[in-house]
Amino acid sequence: MAATETRIHYQEELERLEASALGGLDLVSDALERTLEAVEHQDVELAQLVVADDDRIDGRYLEVHQSLIALLARQSPVATDLRLISALLHVLKSIERMGDQCVNVCKMIPLSGNEPPADQEMVTLILSMGRQTRTLISQAKRAFEERSVEMAQDLVRQDDVVDNLNRDCFRLALEIGDDADRREWAMTMLLGARAIERIGDNAVDIGEQVAFIVTGLFREFEDASHPTS
Amino acid sequence: MAADESRAGTGREAREAAAERAAIAVRPEEFQHGSSSKREKVFELNGVEVLYSGVSAVKGIALDIHRNDVTALIGPSGCGKSTLLRCLNRMNDLIPGAEVRGELLYHGEDLYGPEVDPVQARKLIGMVFQKPNPFPKSIYDNVAFGPRILGRKEDLDATVERALRGAALWDEVKDRLDSNAFGLSGGQQQRLCIARCIAVEPDTILMDEPCSALDPISTGKIEDLMIELKEEFSIVIVTHNMQQAARVSDRTAFLMVELDADEDNRWGRLVEFDDTEKIFTNPSDQRTEDYVSGKVG
Numbered sequence: 183m184a185a186t187e188t189r190i191h192y193q194e195e196l197e198r199l200e201a202s203a204l205g206g207l208d209l210v211s212d213a214l215e216r217t218l219e220a221v222e223h224q225d226v227e228l229a230q231l232v233v234a235d236d237d238r239i240d241g242r243y244l245e246v247h248q249s250l251i252a253l254l255a256r257q258s259p260v261a262t263d264l265r266l267i268s269a270l271l272h273v274l275k276s277i278e279r280m281g282d283q284c285v286n287v288c289k290m291i292p293l294s295g296n297e298p299p300a301d302q303e304m305v306t307l308i309l310s311m312g313r314q315t316r317t318l319i320s321q322a323k324r325a326f327e328e329r330s331v332e333m334a335q336d337l338v339r340q341d342d343v344v345d346n347l348n349r350d351c352f353r354l355a356l357e358i359g360d361d362a363d364r365r366e367w368a369m370t371m372l373l374g375a376r377a378i379e380r381i382g383d384n385a386v387d388i389g390e391q392v393a394f395i396v397t398g399l400f401r402e403f404e405d406a407s408h409p410t411s
Numbered sequence: 412m413a414a415d416e417s418r419a420g421t422g423r424e425a426r427e428a429a430a431e432r433a434a435i436a437v438r439p440e441e442f443q444h445g446s447s448s449k450r451e452k453v454f455e456l457n458g459v460e461v462l463y464s465g466v467s468a469v470k471g472i473a474l475d476i477h478r479n480d481v482t483a484l485i486g487p488s489g490c491g492k493s494t495l496l497r498c499l500n501r502m503n504d505l506i507p508g509a510e511v512r513g514e515l516l517y518h519g520e521d522l523y524g525p526e527v528d529p530v531q532a533r534k535l536i537g538m539v540f541q542k543p544n545p546f547p548k549s550i551y552d553n554v555a556f557g558p559r560i561l562g563r564k565e566d567l568d569a570t571v572e573r574a575l576r577g578a579a580l581w582d583e584v585k586d587r588l589d590s591n592a593f594g595l596s597g598g599q600q601q602r603l604c605i606a607r608c609i610a611v612e613p614d615t616i617l618m619d620e621p622c623s624a625l626d627p628i629s630t631g632k633i634e635d636l637m638i639e640l641k642e643e644f645s646i647v648i649v650t651h652n653m654q655q656a657a658r659v660s661d662r663t664a665f666l667m668v669e670l671d672a673d674e675d676n677r678w679g680r681l682v683e684f685d686d687t688e689k690i691f692t693n694p695s696d697q698r699t700e701d702y703v704s705g706k707v708g
Contacts, residue, residue, distance in 0.1 A: 188628060188632055189631050189634070190635055192658070251692055252691075252692060256688065258658075
């Protein structure tokens with residue numbers, strides 16, 4: 183036993199809670215994977231499964247949130263530990279939102295009807311967005327685990343890819359033509375694309391929390407109200 | 412006669428051991444009845460009142476202390492938490508004029524029953540004090556003291572090692588067991604006192620401000636130790652340090668001072684007793700909230 187190592191149980195609990203919170207990102211990644219599969223195959227049953235399974239993500243949120251509050255009350259964390267717990271509370275909220283966005287996409291699948299997709303190119307774009315967003319999720323998790331500000335900041339670049347794909351979706355929707363059914367389908371798909379785009383933003387938010395833990399300073403990587411470009 | 416004389420040593424030991432067994436009206440094995448679950452009660456207090464020379468120090472105390480829990484007693488100075496703690500192993504018997512009323516059960520038996528030998532009870536319910544109080548003896552002899560008194564001389568080395576390991580002190584002292592205990596740091600002395608306490612295999616350890624004379628690192632070690640020890644023992648701790656109660660305990664009792672109408676008399680009373688997490692995140696009583704958040708004291 184190291185002579186100076188104390189509060190071992192507290193440290194173990196904090197590590198456990200971090201792993202549990204970040205494990206929520208794996209749940210979200212799985213939910214998004216199934217969401218994309220449901221979109222690709224217009225699989226209403228699979229979509230319903232994703233909606234039902236969101237309870238697991240919400241449950242993780244509630245469980246870890248409660249434990250973090252207890253840890254704050256009982257252990258009086260300071261310095262890096264305090265920043266970590268603050269960051270984890272933010273990350274949990276992001277995870278919960280990401281899960282909800284998957285639910286939003288899945289709920290629109292029955293609305294898009296049983297007809298074949300009006301525009302296969304738009305479906306392909308959305309699937310690309312989703313795959314790219316899953317990369318963002320796993321990168322956000324790794325950046326957090328490794329406390330890598332560099333990797334966290336790179337999430338902005340990765341997210342730009344998702345944003346650009348989202349704009350492409352919008353252009354396709356504009357050009358979809360005058361047919362009312364096709365336009366309704368395109369509008370519905372646009373809502374789905376928008377939900378996936380928001381998941382990417384949440385991944386960037388997690389990256390910002392990584393920078394906060396490491397540097398002690400909070401700043402948005404990108405300020406939507408004051409864009410640099 | 413001569414032959415009898417030569418056997419007297421062992422014979423006396425055997426008689427003493429038999430007397431000791433008889434004297435413990437409340438033996439641990441008898442206490443193991445009922446559920447062995449986490450919720451097994453070690454102490455049950457109902458309407459407990461402690462008086463010094465006829466004046467109440469605490470009254471109306473009702474709480475259960477469960478096995479393998481760390482139970483913390485917190486509250487402002489003079490609220491009677493140390494008085495209450497000392498009731499639990501009859502240490503108040505040693506104070507002239509002290510009187511305990513109400514029901515105080517230890518494993519379902521009346522701890523203050525006429526058949527209970529307080530000395531035996533204190534062996535089962537050990538105590539660690541605010542100021543480390545090792546004997547002016549070697550480290551080894553400090554830990555071996557209790558077992559020797561009890562005639563448990565077999566495997567004494569193993570008993571001492573087990574107790575020192577249990578108190579997370581073995582690695583620091585194993586090469587100097589014959590050194591005087593006063594040569595240890597304050598934190599080490601306190602862990603030695605814990606080792607001395609557990610060497611006689613109690614089932615409960617009472618701790619009265621065990622860290623208030625220690626630096627933060629030594630305090631951290633004792634707190635870690637408490638979490639280890641509760642696997643085997645039940646622990647009741649009195650602490651002035653609310654955060655310590657928050658860190659180490661499973662259940663917390665908050666006591667405060669109550670005054671009578673003309674403010675002539677004051678006594679301690681139990682305000683709230685609940686899971687520590689509840690006490691420190693969402694207490695039921697506003698007075699608890701005010702105390703744990705440092706608004707009153």
